[in-house]
Amino acid sequence: MNEGPLIEVRGLTIKEDDAVIQQGLNFTVGRGQIFAIMGETGAGKSRLIRHMVGLDPPAEGEVYYQGEAFWSGSEECRERLMRRFGVLFAGGALFSTKTLIENVAVGLRLHTDLNPDDVLAVARLKLALMGLLGYENHYPSEVDETRRTWAGFARATALDPEILFLDEPAALLDPLGARRVDEVIRWFRDDLGATVVIVSNDHETLFSIADEAIFLDSETNTMTARGNPSYLRDHSTDAKVRAFLGGGRE
Amino acid sequence: MGAEADQRLTVSRDGDAVVVQLGGDWDLRRGLPPTIPLAKAINADPRPSRLRVQNVSLGRWDSSLVTVLAQIEQTGATHGLDLDLKEAPAGVLRLLEIAREGGRRSPGALSVLPAASPEIRAPLPWVVGRWVIEGTLTLGDKVPPLTEAVGRFVIESARTTGDKIDFLGSTAVALWRMLVGRTWRLGLGMTAALQEAGVGTLPVLAILAFSGGAVLSLLANQQLGKLGAPLLAPQLVAIVILRELGALATGVALAFRVGSGIAAELATMAAGKEVDALRAMNISPFDFLVAPRVLALVLMGPLLVIYANALGLLGGLFVGVSTNEIPVAIHLESLSSALTLKHAIAGLMKGAAFGLAVGMAGCYYGLRSGKTPGSVGQAVQTGVVAAVLGVVLADAVLTLFFKWVQL
Numbered sequence: 015m016n017e018g019p020l021i022e023v024r025g026l027t028i029k030e031d032d033a034v035i036q037q038g039l040n041f042t043v044g045r046g047q048i049f050a051i052m053g054e055t056g057a058g059k060s061r062l063i064r065h066m067v068g069l070d071p072p073a074e075g076e077v078y079y080q081g082e083a084f085w086s087g088s089e090e091c092r093e094r095l096m097r098r099f100g101v102l103f104a105g106g107a108l109f110s111t112k113t114l115i116e117n118v119a120v121g122l123r124l125h126t127d128l129n130p131d132d133v134l135a136v137a138r139l140k141l142a143l144m145g146l147l148g149y150e151n152h153y154p155s156e157v158d159e160t161r162r163t164w165a166g167f168a169r170a171t172a173l174d175p176e177i178l179f180l181d182e183p184a185a186l187l188d189p190l191g192a193r194r195v196d197e198v199i200r201w202f203r204d205d206l207g208a209t210v211v212i213v214s215n216d217h218e219t220l221f222s223i224a225d226e227a228i229f230l231d232s233e234t235n236t237m238t239a240r241g242n243p244s245y246l247r248d249h250s251t252d253a254k255v256r257a258f259l260g261g262g263r264e
Numbered sequence: 265m266g267a268e269a270d271q272r273l274t275v276s277r278d279g280d281a282v283v284v285q286l287g288g289d290w291d292l293r294r295g296l297p298p299t300i301p302l303a304k305a306i307n308a309d310p311r312p313s314r315l316r317v318q319n320v321s322l323g324r325w326d327s328s329l330v331t332v333l334a335q336i337e338q339t340g341a342t343h344g345l346d347l348d349l350k351e352a353p354a355g356v357l358r359l360l361e362i363a364r365e366g367g368r369r370s371p372g373a374l375s376v377l378p379a380a381s382p383e384i385r386a387p388l389p390w391v392v393g394r395w396v397i398e399g400t401l402t403l404g405d406k407v408p409p410l411t412e413a414v415g416r417f418v419i420e421s422a423r424t425t426g427d428k429i430d431f432l433g434s435t436a437v438a439l440w441r442m443l444v445g446r447t448w449r450l451g452l453g454m455t456a457a458l459q460e461a462g463v464g465t466l467p468v469l470a471i472l473a474f475s476g477g478a479v480l481s482l483l484a485n486q487q488l489g490k491l492g493a494p495l496l497a498p499q500l501v502a503i504v505i506l507r508e509l510g511a512l513a514t515g516v517a518l519a520f521r522v523g524s525g526i527a528a529e530l531a532t533m534a535a536g537k538e539v540d541a542l543r544a545m546n547i548s549p550f551d552f553l554v555a556p557r558v559l560a561l562v563l564m565g566p567l568l569v570i571y572a573n574a575l576g577l578l579g580g581l582f583v584g585v586s587t588n589e590i591p592v593a594i595h596l597e598s599l600s601s602a603l604t605l606k607h608a609i610a611g612l613m614k615g616a617a618f619g620l621a622v623g624m625a626g627c628y629y630g631l632r633s634g635k636t637p638g639s640v641g642q643a644v645q646t647g648v649v650a651a652v653l654g655v656v657l658a659d660a661v662l663t664l665f666f667k668w669v670q671l
Contacts, residue, residue, distance in 0.1 A: 067544050093546050101544040107537035111453050121545050123449045125293065132296040132331070139331045142363035169541075174292055174326040201362070205355035206326060 018081055020045040020177070020209055026065065026075030028058045035061065038236050039075065041228055048203055048210045048223050050243065052258070053230030059213045060104070060181050062230070066211065067179050068096045097125055100175030100208075104182045106166030108154040114165045115141060115150035121172045140168040144198070159186045167195075171202060178202060180212040184219065192216055196223045217260060221247075229255045269323055273297040273332065275305045282312045282345070284336060286352070287320035290329040299335055306343050315340040319351040330359045431628050435558060438550035442559065447551040457560035461619070465514075465521045465568060472513040473572035477505055477579030485588050494588055498595050501580040502602035507666075508659075510573035511611045514565060515618030515655035517572075519648060523626040526557055527647025530630025531640040539631065549631060558623035565619030566612040573611060610666050617662055621654030 019042035026039040035058040043049045051059045065072040068084065077084040079095050108117050118137040122128055128136065141147055144164040154162050163186055170178060180199070184192035196219050202208040214220060220227060220243040227246065229239040231254065239246050239255040247261030269288040276283050282305045306312060317336065322329075333349065333356055340347045349357060441447050484497040530553060533539055539549050581599065585592050626647050633643035 064540075069540055069543055096544070096546050099544070101541070103537045103541055103544075105537070107541040109538055109541070110533065110536070111456065112451065116451060120450060120547070122292075123451070124545070124547065127293070127295045129295065135296070135335065136292065136327055136331050139327060139334060139363055143359065145365075201359065205359055 019043060020047075020080060021066070021211070022078040022081075023066070024076055024078065026062070026077070027073040028061045028065065029073040030058075030061070034073075034235055035232075036230055036235055036237070037074075039228075039230075041237070041240060043209060043211060043226075045209055046203060046207065047225045048199060048212065050220055050224035050227035051211065051213045051230065052215050052220065052227055052243075054232045054258075057230040057232040059230055063101075063179050063181050063211070063213060067099055067101050068092055097173075098176040100170035100173065100178045102163075102166050102170040102178070102180045102183055104185050105159065106154070106162035106164075106169075108162055108165055108169070110154050113151045113153055114146060114157070114161075114168075117154070117165060118168045118172045121169065125173055137168075137172065140172055141165070143171075143201075144168045160188075160191060163187060163191075167198065171208075174206050175208060178208045178210045180210065180214075182213050184214065184216055192219065195219070199223055215258075220259070229258065269321075271297055271328070272320070273299070273301075275301040277305060277308070277312070278316075280310075280312055281314035281316050282306055283316050283318055285318045285320045286329070286332075287322055289323040290325040292326050292328040294328075296328050296332055299332065299339070302336065302339060306339065306345070313345060314348065315345040316348040317350075317352055319353070322353065325353060325356060327359075329353075330356050330363070333360055334363060427632075428628065432624065434548075434550045435554050435624065435627070438548060438555035439559060441551060442555045447555070450547065450552055452552065452556040454556050454560060457556045458564060460525060461518070461522050461557075461560045461564040462567065464525075465517050465564075466571065468521050469514060469517040469568060469572050470575050472517055473510060473575040474579035476509050476513055477501065477576030478583040480504060480509060480576075481580035481583040482587065485584060489588075494590060495594070495598050497588070498580070498584055498599035499602040501584065502577060502599050503607055505573055505576040505580065506603070506607035507610050508614075508663075510576050511569050511614035511618060512655070512659060513572045513576070514568045514615050515622065515659070516652065518561065518565070518568070518619060518622045519625075519651035519655055522561065523622040523651035524644050524648045526623065526626030527630040527633075527643045528640055530627060531633040531643035532637075534631060534633055535635055535637050535640060553631070554623075554627045557627060558620065561619035561623040562616050563619070565615035565617070567615075569611050569615030573608070606671060610662075610671050614659060614662050617658045618655045621658045622651045625651035625654050 021043040023039055023041050026036070027034060028036040028039075035056075039062070051062060053059050061070070064070045066077050066084075071085050076086060079098075082091065082095065084092060084095060108114070109120070112120070115134065115137050118140050119133050122133045122136055123130075126133075138147070138150060141150060144167050146161060146164055146168065149157055149161060149165075154165070157165070163183065167183065170180070178199075183199075184195045187195065199210055199212065200223055203210055212219070212224070214224075224243050226241060227239075227243045228237045229246070229250075229252070230236075231238040231252075238252045239250045241250070243259060246255055247259035248256070250256050250259075268291070271290045271294070272285070272287040274285045276285070282302070284302060306315075315336070317333070333352055337347060337349070337360070349360075352360075438447070442452070481497070481501045484500050485494060488494055488497045488500065530539075533553070539553075542549050542552055577599070581595070584595055584599075588595065590598075629643050629647035629650060633639045
């Protein structure tokens with residue numbers, strides 16, 4: 015079996031209208047890694063995720079999953095690959111007309127053969143893992159934004175995805191919540207075997223759980239660093255990256 | 265990777281203990297094994313006092329195993345059995361513990377997995393009234409000169425025609441998939457959509473139809489009275505209401521009340537990345553958002569036309585009887601001679617077509633709006649204008665068509 019990198023991004027260009035935001039992005043993500051994308055606001059981090067999960071085609075370049083081309087392949091092939099992903103958008107992006115448990119259940123109904131009772135049992139388990147029991151039948155508008163984020167997490171992980179994409183999961187959480195996110199990410203990697211791609215600028219997240227990170231620079235419009243965050247903080251050749259990670263001041 | 269072994273859950277009895285043997289590869293996508301044998305074993309005489317989980321060459325596992333173990337644990341607890349989970353994989357136990365903790369932290373939820381029985385709640389109302397008002401009040405900062413506005417409109421229309429045809433096609437496909445039952449399991453919220461399109465429109469429509477019928481009757485009586493043919497007035501009023509006024513009032517009421525609501529709702533969803541979330545889950549926004557709303561409007565349109573017709577005729581009758589010197593019985597006779605199925609059908613078909621026009625306009629401008637909360641207002645504005653225009657155009661086309669087929 016092909017045991018190359020799980021994800022490979024090759025020659026990717028990100029454009030907004032006609033302006034180039036990022037170009038020449040090349041990196042690989044290995045199976046079981048927690049891979050962080052960092053960079054300043056507007057550097058194209060979220061857009062990169064959108065290209066990787068199949069929401070918008072990139073201006074140039076390609077994303078490969080186990081060697082299989084994601085965008086230049088057929089639509090069926092892309093949909094098959096997308097079924098292996100779980101995506102958490104900033105703020106949760108829950109379906110506003112559905113209760114929290116129904117938000118989690120949608121994917122289970124659609125992509126599994128579980129019977130209706132089992133769908134609810136699995137959905138309830140996922141809500142329990144995120145500490146949301148007791149809120150199953152609340153609508154997203156009836157809970158605070160912290161719980162919406164957690165419910166989004168439960169929905170993203172409903173199908174035990176092989177690859178979990180997280181766009182600033184801790185953006186709306188307090189520091190304790192942010193640490194809990196780190197913990198949750200670790201279970202999914204360690205216990206359920208997920209590979210995690212996370213957009214985050216949170217130092218603690220980066221240093222404590224990320225195996226590898228890339229830095230998207232908004233001035234040179236490309237990635238200026240790649241490696242373990244703690245290593246980059248002290249040894250990156252780019253002074254901006256060292257400063258970004260809080261190192262290199264001495 | 266070796267061949268996958270099917271998940272196994274076997275229940276046996278060992279003295280005073282019920283033994284649950286778990287084995288094979290567990291995959292959520294293939295479903296959960298039934299737990300009925302467990303319930304049977306527990307309820308068998310003599311009653312057991314212990315419940316033990318045994319690991320028999322358990323392979324890969326995922327949330328399905330955690331869910332089943334949580335159910336086993338729950339069952340054991342409710343029957344007061346001593347539980348022995350030592351042989352379950354450490355990872356499963358850890359997740360189970362976390363889920364238990366999550367259950368403890370939440371108010372009102374004592375157990376991890378209470379029996380699956382979702383309470384039924386009233387659907388959330390489509391709260392959009394405030395947006396509508398805000399949207400219609402901000403009528404652009406600058407008003408461009410007329411020529412420029414017309415030019416822009418033409419260019420913009422030409423540019424987006426392909427997109428609109430595409431939208432229409434995708435909606436047709438989604439409606440088909442819905443009608444043949446392929447998308448129902450998504451939970452489409454048809455009830456809420458029907459309620460919004462139907463019940464929500466009744467008050468506005470009542471006023472429109474009743475006063476429309478009254479005014480029409482007043483004019484008809486005056487003008488035909490002058491010509492010396494006042495007996496024709498009730499007939500004329502009835503025909504106009506059945507063929508045109510009832511349907512048009514319905515179309516306009518739907519455009520203002522429901523078209524605006526749909527545009528605002530979908531634009532808010534697009535701004536909140538809900539639409540992206542759908543697409544990321546391989547769910548088509550057309551299946552999930554557009555088809556149920558459009559279908560609800562097409563179904564409700566004719567029903568609302570019947571309602572509007574009744575109220576319009578009532579308004580006409582009220583004014584006719586109180587201003588005309590003709591006896592009520594003769595008035596009613598003249599009126600009922602015009603109440604034919606042919607006229608009614610023409611009106612009903614218009615009602616369905618107007619529902620379609622309003623649904624398409626609302627959904628199109630809702631989904632095609634910008635990605636910021638500020639674009640919601642604009643989506644509503646353009647959506648309502650397009651919905652009314654759509655209704656009026658459909659009216660003209662259908663009227664010509666009915667003349668052609670002599671309906």
